[in-house]
Amino acid sequence: MSRARLVERWLPGTLAVAGVLAAWELLGRGGTLNPALLPAPSVVLATLVDVVRDDALAPPIARTLALMATGYLIACACGIALGVAMGRSEAVHALMEPLVELVRPIPKPALIPPLFLFLGIGLQTMLFIVVLAAFFPVLINTVQGVRGVDPVLLDTARTLRLSRRATVLRVVLPAALPMVATGMRVSLGLALTLVVVAEMLAGENGVGFLILDMQRAFQIQKMYAWLVVLALLGLLLNGAFEWAERRALPWRAHLS
Amino acid sequence: MKNFQLSAVRTTGTAPPPTHSTPDSPRADGIRLAHVARRFGSGDAELTALRDIELEVRAGEFLAILGPSGCGKSTLLQIVAGLLAPSAGEVLFRGRPVTEPPEGMVYLFQQYTKSLLPWRSVAGNVALAFEADRRLTRQQVHARASEYLGLVGLAGFEKHYPWQLSGGMQQRVAIARALAAEPRVLLLDEPFSAVDALTRVELQALVLELRRQRGLTVVLVTHDVDEAVFLADRIAILSKRPTVVEEIVETRIPHPRDAIETRELPRFLELRHTLMERLLGREPRP
Numbered sequence: 001m002s003r004a005r006l007v008e009r010w011l012p013g014t015l016a017v018a019g020v021l022a023a024w025e026l027l028g029r030g031g032t033l034n035p036a037l038l039p040a041p042s043v044v045l046a047t048l049v050d051v052v053r054d055d056a057l058a059p060p061i062a063r064t065l066a067l068m069a070t071g072y073l074i075a076c077a078c079g080i081a082l083g084v085a086m087g088r089s090e091a092v093h094a095l096m097e098p099l100v101e102l103v104r105p106i107p108k109p110a111l112i113p114p115l116f117l118f119l120g121i122g123l124q125t126m127l128f129i130v131v132l133a134a135f136f137p138v139l140i141n142t143v144q145g146v147r148g149v150d151p152v153l154l155d156t157a158r159t160l161r162l163s164r165r166a167t168v169l170r171v172v173l174p175a176a177l178p179m180v181a182t183g184m185r186v187s188l189g190l191a192l193t194l195v196v197v198a199e200m201l202a203g204e205n206g207v208g209f210l211i212l213d214m215q216r217a218f219q220i221q222k223m224y225a226w227l228v229v230l231a232l233l234g235l236l237l238n239g240a241f242e243w244a245e246r247r248a249l250p251w252r253a254h255l256s
Numbered sequence: 257m258k259n260f261q262l263s264a265v266r267t268t269g270t271a272p273p274p275t276h277s278t279p280d281s282p283r284a285d286g287i288r289l290a291h292v293a294r295r296f297g298s299g300d301a302e303l304t305a306l307r308d309i310e311l312e313v314r315a316g317e318f319l320a321i322l323g324p325s326g327c328g329k330s331t332l333l334q335i336v337a338g339l340l341a342p343s344a345g346e347v348l349f350r351g352r353p354v355t356e357p358p359e360g361m362v363y364l365f366q367q368y369t370k371s372l373l374p375w376r377s378v379a380g381n382v383a384l385a386f387e388a389d390r391r392l393t394r395q396q397v398h399a400r401a402s403e404y405l406g407l408v409g410l411a412g413f414e415k416h417y418p419w420q421l422s423g424g425m426q427q428r429v430a431i432a433r434a435l436a437a438e439p440r441v442l443l444l445d446e447p448f449s450a451v452d453a454l455t456r457v458e459l460q461a462l463v464l465e466l467r468r469q470r471g472l473t474v475v476l477v478t479h480d481v482d483e484a485v486f487l488a489d490r491i492a493i494l495s496k497r498p499t500v501v502e503e504i505v506e507t508r509i510p511h512p513r514d515a516i517e518t519r520e521l522p523r524f525l526e527l528r529h530t531l532m533e534r535l536l537g538r539e540p541r542p
Contacts, residue, residue, distance in 0.1 A: 152370040155339050158356075159363040160385050160437055170384065174375045251374040251417065 071130030083142025145179025323494030
């Protein structure tokens with residue numbers, strides 16, 4: 001991209017972010033905002049720097065990410081596996097679809113209280129709810145992706161006498177991958193959301209736990225500092241996903 | 257590339273003698289269609305695409321199946337390939353009924369853009385035909401893919417992706433992949449209808465040359481009279497729906513065939529004339 005186009009692309013948005021931050025800062029310093037409820041950005045930033053200096057930043061992030069990644073990967077593996085089965089077999093689809101459609105619309109945080117009864121208030125519930133939330137978008141998109149594979153491609157696999165296994169691995173899955181990736185992207189956001197909610201309700205550590213804990217301890221500046229960490233984490237995960245997606249699906253841009 | 261195209265337009269050598277092997281010999285590559293019918297839908301919406309197809313494909317011959325649009329030519333070829341089950345009747349290949357795509361037979365699709373895997377390189381696409389063979393190492397797979405790409409004049413394009421190639425080159429990749437499955441019978445479903453006229457001439461010559469080199473039996477489905485007469489040894493003419501085989505014509509045009517000169521032969525012109533009359537439903541000239 002040329003320099004002029006870069007400026008054109010990024011300048012308005014950057015100005016908007018800077019404008020909001022400046023207004024927030026000015027209102028904070030002018031005394032319009034109650035600093036006990038909403039400290040100015042410079043104060044939040046200073047608090048964040050303190051957290052970093054105390055070496056207190058990495059451990060909660062690591063715990064949150066570990067929990068989220070574990071749940072996310074389990075959800076993706078299960079969602080893709082069942083999605084391929086449902087997409088390839090009418091019988092499996094007829095068997096599973098009503099069940100899926102019954103559980104899928106339930107807002108997943110609502111399931112946390114009953115899960116406490118079965119799995120206790122702790123790690124198992126947190127992991128389970130992340131898996132459950134991230135599972136459905138991957139599943140639904142995989143089913144659609146697999147069902148949408150061009151019949152010519154499937155007939156090509158047949159006339160070349162590929163085995164069922166080779167057909168799935170070499171033709172169906174790669175062809176469905178763009179759709180699967182769309183589901184995985186939605187799931188990534190849901191996994192982060194649910195890990196934060198779960199940590200607030202059942203955690204003893206992690207970023208979600210800390211945000212609630214700081215609010216209860218009236219450490220409002222630290223609460224906002226961790227909120228900023230969470231926002232950056234979301235941004236980073238999304239960026240990493242997009243990067244991986246571009247690398248894994250270079251042909252997508254070239255399909256009409 | 258340039259040199260190849262020039263040489264490919266004029267096919268060289270002599271045609272293989274049609275190997276009339278005995279029909280009941282299991283090794284013969286002949287195909288027999290017995291009372292093949294195909295209906296789509298049911299009840300009031302039922303449509304009889306193929307009524308009663310009787311046809312024999314001789315081992316080693318180039319048979320063109322010619323018919324108007326919508327007469328079920330592709331349906332017929334898919335049934336021969338084992339990709340589609342007939343509603344009645346059966347297809348015998350090497351004396352055995354075809355119920356799934358049999359070994360030794362490959363179907364080449366008209367829609368090469370849909371038939372190639374966009375996430376695989378050109379070499380990867382060709383390798384799809386044989387990479388399941390565990391006895392081959394990575395290097396052997398690649399070498400073999402290159403070899404087949406060389407056959408269709410695409411040496412050096414191994415690492416390209418299908419979407420980086422022209423339509424004609426993509427269809428060459430599809431041809432290389434079909435050959436890589438080591439078929440004895442090649443089934444061509446209007447394979448040249450989506451490319452420009454000059455590319456079509458080149459691809460026709462390529463198919464004739466590959467068929468000569470490898471002694472293939474070829475069944476071509478087309479609505480293009482010129483193409484059928486130019487390529488085939490025999491032409492089966494299909495009726496309108498519900499479809500039957502109306503007549504089978506021997507072209508009796510000598511090999512090797514030349515993109516320009518063959519089309520000027522009296523026999524070529526005469527055959528094209530009468531077949532066009534039939535397809536357009538005109539009275540034959542006196």
